[in-house]
Amino acid sequence: MGFAVATNANSYGTPLININFINVSDLKRQEALARLEKYLKENNMDYRDTLNLPQTGFNMKANLAQKEPQTLKRWEKEQLYQRIQENAKGKPLFILHDGPPYANGNIHLGTAFNKILKDIILRSKRMAGFNVPYVPGWDCHGLPIEHNVDKELGEKKHTIPKLSKRSACRKYANKWIKIQKEQFKRLGVLGDWDKPYLTIDYSYEAAIAREFNKFLQSGAVIRNRKPVYWCSTCTTALAEAEVEYADHTSPSVYVKFAAAEDFSDIHPSLAGNKVSFVIWTTTPWTLPANLAIALNPDFIYAAVAVGDEILIVAQDLIETVMAATEVRDYSILGTFAAKPFEHRKCRHPFMDRESLLVLADYVTADAGTGCVHTAPGHGADDYLTGLKYGLDIFSPVDDEGKYTKDAGRYAGQRIPQVNKVITADMAASGVLLNESSIRHSYPHCWRCKEPVIYRATPQWFISMEINDLRI
Numbered sequence: 001m002g003f004a005v006a007t008n009a010n011s012y013g014t015p016l017i018n019i020n021f022i023n024v025s026d027l028k029r030q031e032a033l034a035r036l037e038k039y040l041k042e043n044n045m046d047y048r049d050t051l052n053l054p055q056t057g058f059n060m061k062a063n064l065a066q067k068e069p070q071t072l073k074r075w076e077k078e079q080l081y082q083r084i085q086e087n088a089k090g091k092p093l094f095i096l097h098d099g100p101p102y103a104n105g106n107i108h109l110g111t112a113f114n115k116i117l118k119d120i121i122l123r124s125k126r127m128a129g130f131n132v133p134y135v136p137g138w139d140c141h142g143l144p145i146e147h148n149v150d151k152e153l154g155e156k157k158h159t160i161p162k163l164s165k166r167s168a169c170r171k172y173a174n175k176w177i178k179i180q181k182e183q184f185k186r187l188g189v190l191g192d193w194d195k196p197y198l199t200i201d202y203s204y205e206a207a208i209a210r211e212f213n214k215f216l217q218s219g220a221v222i223r224n225r226k227p228v229y230w231c232s233t234c235t236t237a238l239a240e241a242e243v244e245y246a247d248h249t250s251p252s253v254y255v256k257f258a259a260a261e262d263f264s265d266i267h268p269s270l271a272g273n274k275v276s277f278v279i280w281t282t283t284p285w286t287l288p289a290n291l292a293i294a295l296n297p298d299f300i301y302a303a304v305a306v307g308d309e310i311l312i313v314a315q316d317l318i319e320t321v322m323a324a325t326e327v328r329d330y331s332i333l334g335t336f337a338a339k340p341f342e343h344r345k346c347r348h349p350f351m352d353r354e355s356l357l358v359l360a361d362y363v364t365a366d367a368g369t370g371c372v373h374t375a376p377g378h379g380a381d382d383y384l385t386g387l388k389y390g391l392d393i394f395s396p397v398d399d400e401g402k403y404t405k406d407a408g409r410y411a412g413q414r415i416p417q418v419n420k421v422i423t424a425d426m427a428a429s430g431v432l433l434n435e436s437s438i439r440h441s442y443p444h445c446w447r448c449k450e451p452v453i454y455r456a457t458p459q460w461f462i463s464m465e466i467n468d469l470r471i
Helices: 025-040 064-078 080-087 108-128 143-158 162-186 201-219 283-289 317-322 379-389 405-412 418-429
Strands: 002-009 014-023 219-233 236-238 243-258 277-281 292-295 302-308 311-315 329-339 345-347 353-357 371-374 434-447 452-463
Touching: 014 379, 064 080, 064 162, 143 162, 201 219, 219 379, 236 243, 243 418, 277 283, 277 317, 277 371, 277 434, 283 405, 283 418, 292 379, 302 317, 311 317, 311 371, 371 379, 405 418, 418 434
Parallel strands: 277 311, 292 353
Antiparallel strands: 002 014, 219 236, 219 452, 243 277, 243 345, 243 434, 292 371, 302 311, 302 329, 345 353
16 A cells, blocks of 8 residues: 655656655655645745647637627628628528517517527528528507507607607617617527518508508408406506416406396296396406306206206306305205206396306316306407307406496496495396405416406408418
């Protein structure tokens, strides 16, 4: 057992020191290191001089913060992108369409990540022998820009003329296009930065107008209402990506829709004057817009006797519904299929109209009663059901979340505060079976963080049928 310290030189003449420990104690190691330090000191050597590394002209310090801007400036001066594209003529084309960012503020990690990943793909394709043009662009229209301009305008936003508002938005977008362009170039992204595509270019807008007019002249452009996420606080529609989900407390109500006709032909147990379909909802404010009750065509439904009333619910949900409505004394009079109820009618619990009985396979037995309150102007599935059965896409709610005159006695009241008023009125009239509250995940606006609603708004559509556009 022992150790050895040997010295020699590499091919450059630099002394090298080799230390071999062979089952030695800590004390022996310390002695070896002490001898090494002594040797280095006597020969005016540093530890790094003993490392056998290749010789290089690279500086030890990168100084990227100073050198990267210089490199980018050189690329621009040399027109590197243009030269690469000139050299790529005749090569196979590779196109990566760039989804444009909004021109509404400084770039962030998301936009930087997007651009850098795309630049990596484009560079790899260039090295693989492709002609790879890259034309960056900006989305200069829509709420993200208008929202920020509104904040700058303050109270003036309520009185400013439309053309002046548009001019302010154009000026705002141009400002951020210039800023973001320099920020993206600073990331080292190669592209045709002098000729980007901008949705506010007049030529771009003119091309859209020309194409739209072709659809218009062919009769394919139609006006209709369709439900969308709507923020009553920001008074604007929201895309799916602009909706966040957070816990929210909502009312949970079970409501009776009385039969508007005799259903004894479907089953003898339904003979009588007090037959009602029971629905469950966490949005009582949508009840003024109810036009239908949806049943699942594959479910078996039951007539449940409670006192002198007959309640219709899905057979598999009887115990759940009775427990939720705190009904202990009940009996099942009979069961029947859903299909015979299609196109039959019941009465709206507090509006002077009827509600159509329809069939829909999205009705589940996970919760509720198996009878789904349907308001085509306030739900995605409801909307499709409304189209199928020719129902009005009815939404008696304005941009600020207040009921219109079509909501009857609730006109002018605000959503969702009106929930308490509606449930109190239903309780007084005897159509409310039960009310409680539920804590659940609910959509909120990503800007103001307030709960949003789902409401139908007038929109323009290009018909897929008129010009046979479906594949």
